[in-house]
Amino acid sequence: MDELMQILEELRPDVDFENETSLIDNSILDSFDIVALVGELNDAFDIEIKPNNLIPENFNSAKAMMAMIEQLQDE
Amino acid sequence: MSYTSFNFILFVLATVLIYFLFPLKKYRWTILLVANIVFYSLAGYKYSVFILFTSISSYLIALWIEKISASSKALLKSKKAEWNRDQKKAYKEKTKIKKRWVMALALILNFGILAFLKYYNFFSGSLNDLLGAFKIDFSLPTLKLFLPLGISFYTFQCMGYVVDVYREKTQAQKNPFKFLMFASFFPQIIQGPISIYDQLAHQLYEPHDFDFARFKHGCELILWGFVKKIVIADRAVIAINSVTANYSSYNGTTLTFTILLYSLQLYADFSGGIDISRGVAQIFGIDLMENFKRPYFSKSISEYWRRWHISLGVWMKNYIFYPIATSNLFLTASKNIKKSKFGKTAAGSHIAKVLPTSIASLIVFLVVGIWHGASWKYVAFGVWNGGIIMLGILLQPIFDIIIDKLHINRENIIFHIFQMARTFIIVLVGYIFDVAPSFSQGMRTIILFFTNQNLKTGWSEISTLGLGKKEYLLLLLFTILIFIVSLIQEKHELRGENIRQILDRKSFFVRWAVIFIGVMTVIVFGVYGSGYNAADFVYMQF
Numbered sequence: 162m163d164e165l166m167q168i169l170e171e172l173r174p175d176v177d178f179e180n181e182t183s184l185i186d187n188s189i190l191d192s193f194d195i196v197a198l199v200g201e202l203n204d205a206f207d208i209e210i211k212p213n214n215l216i217p218e219n220f221n222s223a224k225a226m227m228a229m230i231e232q233l234q235d236e
Numbered sequence: 237m238s239y240t241s242f243n244f245i246l247f248v249l250a251t252v253l254i255y256f257l258f259p260l261k262k263y264r265w266t267i268l269l270v271a272n273i274v275f276y277s278l279a280g281y282k283y284s285v286f287i288l289f290t291s292i293s294s295y296l297i298a299l300w301i302e303k304i305s306a307s308s309k310a311l312l313k314s315k316k317a318e319w320n321r322d323q324k325k326a327y328k329e330k331t332k333i334k335k336r337w338v339m340a341l342a343l344i345l346n347f348g349i350l351a352f353l354k355y356y357n358f359f360s361g362s363l364n365d366l367l368g369a370f371k372i373d374f375s376l377p378t379l380k381l382f383l384p385l386g387i388s389f390y391t392f393q394c395m396g397y398v399v400d401v402y403r404e405k406t407q408a409q410k411n412p413f414k415f416l417m418f419a420s421f422f423p424q425i426i427q428g429p430i431s432i433y434d435q436l437a438h439q440l441y442e443p444h445d446f447d448f449a450r451f452k453h454g455c456e457l458i459l460w461g462f463v464k465k466i467v468i469a470d471r472a473v474i475a476i477n478s479v480t481a482n483y484s485s486y487n488g489t490t491l492t493f494t495i496l497l498y499s500l501q502l503y504a505d506f507s508g509g510i511d512i513s514r515g516v517a518q519i520f521g522i523d524l525m526e527n528f529k530r531p532y533f534s535k536s537i538s539e540y541w542r543r544w545h546i547s548l549g550v551w552m553k554n555y556i557f558y559p560i561a562t563s564n565l566f567l568t569a570s571k572n573i574k575k576s577k578f579g580k581t582a583a584g585s586h587i588a589k590v591l592p593t594s595i596a597s598l599i600v601f602l603v604v605g606i607w608h609g610a611s612w613k614y615v616a617f618g619v620w621n622g623g624i625i626m627l628g629i630l631l632q633p634i635f636d637i638i639i640d641k642l643h644i645n646r647e648n649i650i651f652h653i654f655q656m657a658r659t660f661i662i663v664l665v666g667y668i669f670d671v672a673p674s675f676s677q678g679m680r681t682i683i684l685f686f687t688n689q690n691l692k693t694g695w696s697e698i699s700t701l702g703l704g705k706k707e708y709l710l711l712l713l714f715t716i717l718i719f720i721v722s723l724i725q726e727k728h729e730l731r732g733e734n735i736r737q738i739l740d741r742k743s744f745f746v747r748w749a750v751i752f753i754g755v756m757t758v759i760v761f762g763v764y765g766s767g768y769n770a771a772d773f774v775y776m777q778f
Contacts, residue, residue, distance in 0.1 A: 191542075192553050192557060192593075193538075193590070193593045193629065196561040196562060196592055196593045196596070197589055197590070197593065199561075199567070200562075200567045200570055200571070200589075200592065203567065204571070211403075211562075212403065212554075212558045215554075215558050215562070
């Protein structure tokens with residue numbers, strides 16, 4: 162989780178990732194952020210995020226992202 | 237049947253009556269299906285073959301894809317103990333490839349029809365020009381092709397559904413009639429919004445009871461749509477058509493005015509039409525997605541495209557932008573730059589980070605441009621919009637430095653207004669290629685903008701475009717009205733409230749006065765038929 166938080170904070174220092182739970186629904190992250198994030202997460206966690214993972218539920222909060230990462234690591 | 241015709245109002249009323257009086261609630265959706273078929277057939281029954289083909293092929297292919305996924309999962313489950321990790325992985329890969337081939341079939345079939353009907357003549361014409369330039373004696377014939385009603389919209393909608401099934405985001409629809417219902421929903425078939433299956437389909441099939449509040453809100457939205465479409469857009473288009481009929485004979489001032497007028501006409505026409513679509517759907521208890529959110533208030537061109545034709549933007553994002561930007565090719569390229577010597581510099585690291593996004597944006601806008609029409613001027617429209625977005629992403633750090641150096645407060649309202657004005661001008665330049673009859677005429681317009689401004693000649697030309705002083709004044713007043721309405725919408729959106737809800741809280745007198753004025757505005761100021769005075773309409777209809 163720490164590694165994820167570090168990536169997120171580097172990407173958007175202006176966002177409170179600890180507490181925000183509607184990153185996508187409230188348009189805090191846009192599609193450009195998501196693409197940048199996909200590259201970073203793929204490398205950092207050795208996973209392959211596919212377009213079908215790119216749904217709001219997977220990116221609305223840091224916790225949701227972590228859950229998606231763990232699920233992809235299991236596959 | 238146009239959404240603004242008297243026949244359409246009658247058609248909707250009849251469908252509403254039959255739908256809500258139909259006793260077998262569970263089967264109320266079949267009334268809408270019949271309405272879709274009638275509506276589509278009235279537009280020309282020969283068109284129906286195409287929408288039927290796309291619906292049936294999407295329906296069958298989605299089922300096929302789902303079957304491959306299901307049988308693969310079942311086999312993996314049964315071999316869970318037997319197979320090792322590598323065997324499982326290899327089998328999963330095999331399934332993926334199989335699914336991809338079926339998906340490719342759907343793409344070729346459905347986009348194939350769209351591409352052929354829409355682009356064959358553009359392609360053959362360009363090829364013939366090219367061959368002619370090399371003096372090669374061969375030419376492809378020009379075909380008399382027609383575009384079936386709403387082909388882009390139902391094709392996009394069906395393909396989105398097939399991809400969603402492919403991605404296992406949604407389950408395939410088993411009932412072919414229910415699927416046809418989704419593909420052909422009459423309020424949105426002409427111009428969208430392009431709906432996502434998961435958001436729309438269940439609403440179509442659920443039985444809805446009559447709800448007066450929904451009926452009222454739906455009618456109010458339709459009324460506002462009528463005001464925008466037939467009072468504003470259909471009036472502005474008279475002058476625009478006069479200019480485009482004889483485009484090269486007008487001066488820079490007139491052309492500048494025309495482009496401005498076009499920004500009003502296009503917004504009023506498209507968003508008005510969508511209001512009618514959403515209003516009609518709302519009466520049936522169905523919420524269609526919003527397609528416009530005050531796009532001209534955008535502070536950047538990428539924001540503009542998130543607020544203009546939203547459903548197309550969402551479609552492009554889900555099915556083109558994300559797959560390209562997150563493809564191995566792009567991510568690896570970005571990684572390689574990052575690792576290189578150049579990637580260690582500030583500029584290099586930034587470029588590595590934004591490369592996938594910026595190139596994918598450009599590709600998306602090329603597609604959007606070409607989707608608008610088969611002509612080089614639309615390619616220019618796409619390159620212009622995509623190019624600006626691409627440059628915006630790439631040059632962001634430089635803009636940041638300039639803003640900091642100039643000590644500009646980003647939250648300052650004047651800076652926001654500057655950003656909105658800048659974005660609007662960029663949008664207008666894109667519109668030039670929409671209005672101008674060809675790419676070269678578009679370029680000429682840009683030159684004339686700088687070299688051929690003359691207010692006096694301009695005004696004398698503008699007054700010959702089919703609209704009198706009073707008409708222009710009327711357009712100006714309605715532009716101010718749209719502006720005020722937009723400001724109110726903007727203010728109340730944060731509270732999740734729309735103008736109709738605000739109106740609900742007003743007194744009985746105010747509510748009915750607004751509706752009465754709206755109806756009278758449409759009757760008195762609406763532009764009807766070939767002439768454009770209300771007398772024609774009143775005479776024809778009564």
